[in-house]
Amino acid sequence: MFCFSLPMIKIVGYVFDSQLSYNSTMAQLTYLEAIADALRFEMRRDERVFMMGEDIATYGGAFKLTKNFHEEFGRQRVLDCPISEAAIVGAAIGAALNGMRPVAEMQFMDFVTCGFNQIVNVAGTTAYRWGLGVPMVVRGPSGGGVGANPFHSRNSEAWFAHASGVKVVCPAFPADAKGLMIASIRDNNPVVFYEHKGLYRKIKEEVPEGEYIVPLGKANVIREGKDMSIICYGSAVHFALAAAEELSKEGVSVEVVDIRTLVPFDEETVLASARKTNRVLIAHEASLTAGFGGEIAARIAEKAFEYLDAPILRVAGYDAPTPFAPTLEKAVLPNAEKVLMAARKLMEY
Amino acid sequence: MKLKKSDKIPPIKPSKRLTNDQRISMFRFMLQAREFDLAMQRLNRQGRAFGGVYSQTGNEASSVGSAFALGEKDVLFPMHRNIGGHFVFGQDLNTLMLAFLAREGSLMRGTDGTGHYADVNKRIYGNISHLGAMIPVAAGFVLASKMRGENVVSMTYIGDGGSQTGEFHEGMNFASVQKLPFILIIENNQYAYSSPNSVEFACKHLSDRALGYGCHGETIDGTDVEIVYDACWKAAERARRGEGPSIIETVTMRMRGHAEHDDFSYVPREELEYWQKRDPIDRYQNFLLEKKILTMDDITAMRTTLIEEIRAAIDYAVELPFPPAEEGLKGVFVD
Ligand SMILES: Cc1ncc(C[n+]2csc(CCOP(=O)(O)OP(=O)(O)O)c2C)c(N)n1
Numbered sequence: 084m085f086c087f088s089l090p091m092i093k094i095v096g097y098v099f100d101s102q103l104s105y106n107s108t109m110a111q112l113t114y115l116e117a118i119a120d121a122l123r124f125e126m127r128r129d130e131r132v133f134m135m136g137e138d139i140a141t142y143g144g145a146f147k148l149t150k151n152f153h154e155e156f157g158r159q160r161v162l163d164c165p166i167s168e169a170a171i172v173g174a175a176i177g178a179a180l181n182g183m184r185p186v187a188e189m190q191f192m193d194f195v196t197c198g199f200n201q202i203v204n205v206a207g208t209t210a211y212r213w214g215l216g217v218p219m220v221v222r223g224p225s226g227g228g229v230g231a232n233p234f235h236s237r238n239s240e241a242w243f244a245h246a247s248g249v250k251v252v253c254p255a256f257p258a259d260a261k262g263l264m265i266a267s268i269r270d271n272n273p274v275v276f277y278e279h280k281g282l283y284r285k286i287k288e289e290v291p292e293g294e295y296i297v298p299l300g301k302a303n304v305i306r307e308g309k310d311m312s313i314i315c316y317g318s319a320v321h322f323a324l325a326a327a328e329e330l331s332k333e334g335v336s337v338e339v340v341d342i343r344t345l346v347p348f349d350e351e352t353v354l355a356s357a358r359k360t361n362r363v364l365i366a367h368e369a370s371l372t373a374g375f376g377g378e379i380a381a382r383i384a385e386k387a388f389e390y391l392d393a394p395i396l397r398v399a400g401y402d403a404p405t406p407f408a409p410t411l412e413k414a415v416l417p418n419a420e421k422v423l424m425a426a427r428k429l430m431e432y
Numbered sequence: 433m434k435l436k437k438s439d440k441i442p443p444i445k446p447s448k449r450l451t452n453d454q455r456i457s458m459f460r461f462m463l464q465a466r467e468f469d470l471a472m473q474r475l476n477r478q479g480r481a482f483g484g485v486y487s488q489t490g491n492e493a494s495s496v497g498s499a500f501a502l503g504e505k506d507v508l509f510p511m512h513r514n515i516g517g518h519f520v521f522g523q524d525l526n527t528l529m530l531a532f533l534a535r536e537g538s539l540m541r542g543t544d545g546t547g548h549y550a551d552v553n554k555r556i557y558g559n560i561s562h563l564g565a566m567i568p569v570a571a572g573f574v575l576a577s578k579m580r581g582e583n584v585v586s587m588t589y590i591g592d593g594g595s596q597t598g599e600f601h602e603g604m605n606f607a608s609v610q611k612l613p614f615i616l617i618i619e620n621n622q623y624a625y626s627s628p629n630s631v632e633f634a635c636k637h638l639s640d641r642a643l644g645y646g647c648h649g650e651t652i653d654g655t656d657v658e659i660v661y662d663a664c665w666k667a668a669e670r671a672r673r674g675e676g677p678s679i680i681e682t683v684t685m686r687m688r689g690h691a692e693h694d695d696f697s698y699v700p701r702e703e704l705e706y707w708q709k710r711d712p713i714d715r716y717q718n719f720l721l722e723k724k725i726l727t728m729d730d731i732t733a734m735r736t737t738l739i740e741e742i743r744a745a746i747d748y749a750v751e752l753p754f755p756p757a758e759e760g761l762k763g764v765f766v767d
């Protein structure tokens with residue numbers, strides 16, 4: 084069993100902008116705690132919501148995200164399942180068709196490949212073919228930078244964005260993770276929810292207590308700027324913010340747009356930012372070729388070409404599996420430094 | 433399948449649970465399935481049915497007997513050779529024909545065809561093409577019922593080929609672990625497209641796998657509708673008592689090609705002749721005549737009515753246009 088250890092890569096420090104406005108009370112939560120908070124809130128509110136996954140009850144999940152859940156909700160609603168991703172997702176679909184709102188955990192998002200057929204061919208076609216919703220969330224830890232290996236580090240979100248009929252969510256912050264999780268559970272369509280395991284315990288922020296919804300399909304301009312835009316999601320948002328901080332010292336004003344969800348994609352906010360700053364850098368941790376950044380670049384090229392002062396650049400993972408040794412992993416994955424270098428290049432154009 | 437030397441056709445083994453009215457009803461559904469098949473084959477030859485036309489000839493007893501054993505609240509996940517089950521569950525011919533011919537008004541708006549539709553009110557959930565995929569879905573459907581304390585049974589089907597998929601295993605194991613009220617009918621019709629059983633599996637009976645899952649398993653004559661009914665009725669009873677799922681392997685023959693484009697020349701003639709003598713409809717008809725439950729006149733009249741009804745449904749559907757093109761650009765998500 085792969086054990087989660089503290090991230091090997093140092094985070095570049097940066098200050099969180101207060102990105103949200105709300106009135107309710109706040110708690111300082113990690114990204115992981117915020118997701119757990121969302122799940123607990125929804126399970127208390129709606130008895131149709133239940134969880135399926137491997138080692139989620141007694142053990143509390145490989146990352147302890149569902150620790151003690153079974154004590155509050157019982158083992159039927161926190162269902163320990165055999166190592167059968169296709170059965171877990173398939174049964175979740177069946178339950179969703181029969182009035183429930185299941186949340187299926189992939190112990191690591193890498194193993195979603197074993198449930199791929201169910202998500203893409205069954206869940207993803209049901210609305211189109213039957214006009215019926217499949218209110219199911221498939222969630223789990225994804226991403227690298229934690230010294231895992233090629234099979235515990237994958238960023239596979241683009242596969243589902245390409246599938247049609249599946250919503251894809253990639254939060255970068257605790258509050259967003261909570262708000263997007265609640266929105267995903269309440270959505271009547273299948274949602275694949277990518278949690279970044281490197282962020283689980285690395286970041287903490289004020290998270291509204293109780294009901295808090297971040298609608299799917301709304302990008303967030305985290306940091307306003309006028310010289311260039313960095314369009315990003317997931318872990319890359321943190322690289323972008325760190326790079327933006329550095330660039331501000333060099334007199335470059337960077338706008339950072341966290342798209343938050345790939346499907347639906349908030350094209351409007353992205354185009355508005357491109358039209359405003361005239362220079363675009365796209366960053367994501369997933370590998371470059373056929374990554375979602377290509378789609379973002381194409382939309383901008385099609386719809387805002389005449390606003391651009393420079394070619395659109397992308398910073399993404401190298402086209403390889405995510406390697407094990409820290410030196411190799413660092414070479415393959417993007418980081419704040421790589422984003423910073425690309426941003427400087429973009430400004431020089 | 434090794435053919436037994438004996439050419440003797442065993443008589444129908446009457447179920448103690450069936451009334452004669454139910455027998456007539458089952459026979460009617462079987463005939464309806466056969467005639468629907470013949471009509472679809474004709475439409476295909478005329479170039480009026482597009483896509484694949486998958487004959488279920490030889491499968492009438494398996495499909496009708498199994499679905500007939502379910503109760504009013506139970507749900508059916510039929511596969512591509514289970515048109516009989518759609519009829520048992522009360523689907524009407526016009527709805528089916530619109531779906532098969534992808535006409536305006538089809539439950540699937542033309543996004544998909546054949547029996548792939550879902551009709552929630554009739555408790556029918558069609559299949560996707562990927563074999564094995566519906567097994568965990570049908571299991572999960574009753575996981576939800578069970579959580580709510582409802583006593584609902586779900587049933588789906590798989591072939592002698594589809595039983596080799598990973599989702600078969602994952603789904604059956606999951607259903608067994610959770611003791612779900614779920615019935616899987618393995619329709620062993622000797623061929624998976626062109627592949628005989630010897631290409632597909634090495635165990636003696638596909639139902640032997642039940643031992644590995646810890647659920648009930650049995651292999652039965654899939655050309656005797658009363659045997660199928662009885663086995664499935666008992667499986668449903670076990671399911672309702674909380675004893676978990678059952679695998680029931682119905683042994684029969686696919687009497688035509690995989691679909692109409694396939695001339696099935698790979699099937700030895702003797703094998704077809706062997707099974708021709710065990711035609712599920714002929715067998716049941718002989719039984720009903722012998723027991724004087726129906727007369728030949730009754731049967732002729734029944735068949736004539738069924739043919740007329742099917743023709744009327746075809747006439748109704750073929751006159752309708754295909755769905756408007758914009759439908760293809762709608763409904764990828766629900767609200
Ligand atoms: C996973 C998967 N692989 C391949 C196919 C293509 N295919 C459709 S039906 C079929 C043969 C199925 O044989 P069997 O399971 O015995 O069912 P039968 O058609 O004989 O009733 C094949 C190979 C498919 N639908 N799904």
Ligand SMILES: [Mg+2]
Nearest residue numbers: 591592623624
């Ligand atoms: Mg077969």
